[in-house]
Amino acid sequence: MLNKSWLLSLPLALAVGSAWGGDFSDMFTFNGFGTAAVVKTDTNKATYVETGQSAGSDGDLYFKTDSKLALQGTVTPTAWLSGTVQVLAADKVNDNLSPAIEWAFVKFKPLPGLSIRAGRMALPSYLVSDSRHVGYANTWLRAPDEVYGQGVFDTFTGADIAYQRSIGAYSLTFGVLAGKTAVDVLEARGLALMINGRNVRGYSVALDAGLVTLRYSHVTVDVEPQLGQFILGRAAYSFSSIGATLDHHNVVAQAEFIAQHAGATEVDVDGWYTLGGYRLGNWLPYAMYAAGQRPSGPSANNPLFMSTGGVPLPSQSKHTISVGVRADLIKSVDFKLQVDRETTFPTGTPFIDVQPGFDDKAFVYSFAVDFVF
Amino acid sequence: MNHANMKTIAATLLGAAAFCTWAASPAAGDIVVIVNPKSAIASVTADQVEQIFLGKTASLPGGGNANPVDQTEGSPLRDDFYQKAAGKTSAQVKAIWSRLVFSGKGTPPKALGTSADVKKLVASDTNAIGYIEKSEADATVKVVLTLP
Numbered sequence: 001m002l003n004k005s006w007l008l009s010l011p012l013a014l015a016v017g018s019a020w021g022g023d024f025s026d027m028f029t030f031n032g033f034g035t036a037a038v039v040k041t042d043t044n045k046a047t048y049v050e051t052g053q054s055a056g057s058d059g060d061l062y063f064k065t066d067s068k069l070a071l072q073g074t075v076t077p078t079a080w081l082s083g084t085v086q087v088l089a090a091d092k093v094n095d096n097l098s099p100a101i102e103w104a105f106v107k108f109k110p111l112p113g114l115s116i117r118a119g120r121m122a123l124p125s126y127l128v129s130d131s132r133h134v135g136y137a138n139t140w141l142r143a144p145d146e147v148y149g150q151g152v153f154d155t156f157t158g159a160d161i162a163y164q165r166s167i168g169a170y171s172l173t174f175g176v177l178a179g180k181t182a183v184d185v186l187e188a189r190g191l192a193l194m195i196n197g198r199n200v201r202g203y204s205v206a207l208d209a210g211l212v213t214l215r216y217s218h219v220t221v222d223v224e225p226q227l228g229q230f231i232l233g234r235a236a237y238s239f240s241s242i243g244a245t246l247d248h249h250n251v252v253a254q255a256e257f258i259a260q261h262a263g264a265t266e267v268d269v270d271g272w273y274t275l276g277g278y279r280l281g282n283w284l285p286y287a288m289y290a291a292g293q294r295p296s297g298p299s300a301n302n303p304l305f306m307s308t309g310g311v312p313l314p315s316q317s318k319h320t321i322s323v324g325v326r327a328d329l330i331k332s333v334d335f336k337l338q339v340d341r342e343t344t345f346p347t348g349t350p351f352i353d354v355q356p357g358f359d360d361k362a363f364v365y366s367f368a369v370d371f372v373f
Numbered sequence: 374m375n376h377a378n379m380k381t382i383a384a385t386l387l388g389a390a391a392f393c394t395w396a397a398s399p400a401a402g403d404i405v406v407i408v409n410p411k412s413a414i415a416s417v418t419a420d421q422v423e424q425i426f427l428g429k430t431a432s433l434p435g436g437g438n439a440n441p442v443d444q445t446e447g448s449p450l451r452d453d454f455y456q457k458a459a460g461k462t463s464a465q466v467k468a469i470w471s472r473l474v475f476s477g478k479g480t481p482p483k484a485l486g487t488s489a490d491v492k493k494l495v496a497s498d499t500n501a502i503g504y505i506e507k508s509e510a511d512a513t514v515k516v517v518l519t520l521p
Contacts, residue, residue: 031475033471072474072475074477112432112438130475130477130478131475134471136467137469166429166430169421282462328464331447331463331464372467372471372474
């Protein structure tokens with residue numbers, strides 16, 4: 001595990017520096033963000049993972065659950081044209097922190113308030129889909145899995161159009177997108193199980209009213225699970241999210257509800273959370289409750305199962321009570337402590353490798369350092 | 374690295390952070406928001422200034438692309454400005470901008486080192502909007518809002 005120590009030393013190095021990214025000239029900018037975190041549970045009868053991960057804490061300190069590092073470069077040759085590439089190293093699948101290109105897109109701004117992007121981008125399924133990995137931008141230590149673990153796709157390749165308009169003190173943003181997507185579910189013995197998404201379509205509406213922001217989005221995809229060369233089935237997939245944030249003086253609140261439908265299963269996938277916090281100087285204590293349900297099984301959120309016929313799958317539900325504190329004590333760096341009480345019924349995500357005698361409940365203790373540069 | 378070491382490092386980081394305090398910005402005088410003298414804008418509200426400097430809009434009141442000009446991060450004037458215009462600490466402002474930067478939605482305003490630099494840029498760009506100490510304001514720029 002020697003190779004991971006550099007991630008821990010980064011925030012200190014960055015805290016000493018003061019610039020916001022590197023500004024090589026007016027044309028090139030270079031930024032990054034990351035999280036160095038440890039997680040520990042109170043049980044050795046199960047392993048705690050986030051959706052998609054295959055390894056985690058089984059009672060010992062574990063590093064890879066939330067740790068990540070991203071670098072982003074932007075080139076802006078003219079005021080109306082820019083190109084952005086973001087590389088993210090995070091454990092999304094297969095217990096692996098190797099870096100991958102998260103986004104790469106070109107952005108045109110033909111008119112004030114109007115932007116058109118083409119390339120690979122975050123699929124805006126959630127209230128904070130495009131900044132969910134940026135710990136520094138969020139109050140919580142990790143996005144609640146009951147909501148943010150439910151969507152099958154994180155990114156898409158295609159184009160989107162956003163139009164922003166100010167109405168008095170309010171700001172309205174409309175977005176539409178179209179493209180295709182794919183996600184790796186499993187890679188074992190040379191066989192890859194992936195899910196292709198065709199005809200990705202979506203729209204979003206966001207209202208920023210100063211103290212409060214509201215957002216609704218809806219995405220539809222034609223999904224095709226594929227094992228090696230073989231297409232295993234087809235299903236229609238849709239994902240909706242409605243969310244709100246409040247930031248007024250010392251009060252911070254955020255809530256979101258999502259619903260997903262896929263294929264012929266009669267089990268709904270849905271989830272919601274609500275978070276409240278109160279700023280005390282540089283400290284922000286918060287509490288969060290999250291609940292969600294999805295089909296149960298080894299790859300519970302997998303449209304493979306949803307597209308294989310009309311067999312209703314059993315449902316798994318889960319909820320989490322969290323308390324935590326965020327501390328902004330150093331420029332561009334925050335520290336977070338969070339304690340979660342995870343409960344599932346029956347056993348399933350976030351617990352894998354479950355041993356006899358596990359009662360489907362665990363405390364999860366996490367400490368994270370988030371940084372931006 | 375073993376687990377005990379990581380625990381020690383984590384504890385050290387938290388300890389270092391706890392002892393690291395930031396001096397509150399000294400109570401500065403009035404701050405004025407300035408635009409180019411040729412700009413059609415006569416006045417702006419604090420809400421409009423907040424929208425522009427926190428990336429909620431890319432347009433100036435009355436139309437046209439906004440070109441906001443910031444002061445250097447960590448300067449007392451800047452901390453004071455965001456507190457008065459938006460009621461936000463520098464950490465909150467940074468968190469808001471990191472959300473926009475890392476979603477590819479925006480770039481923070483260009484930051485200049487002195488009020489003289491800000492004035493110079495605003496005086497040369499009809500879309501620019503900046504802020505300086507009230508005592509620094511002169512005929513090269515137009516004051517559109519005073520933040521007491």
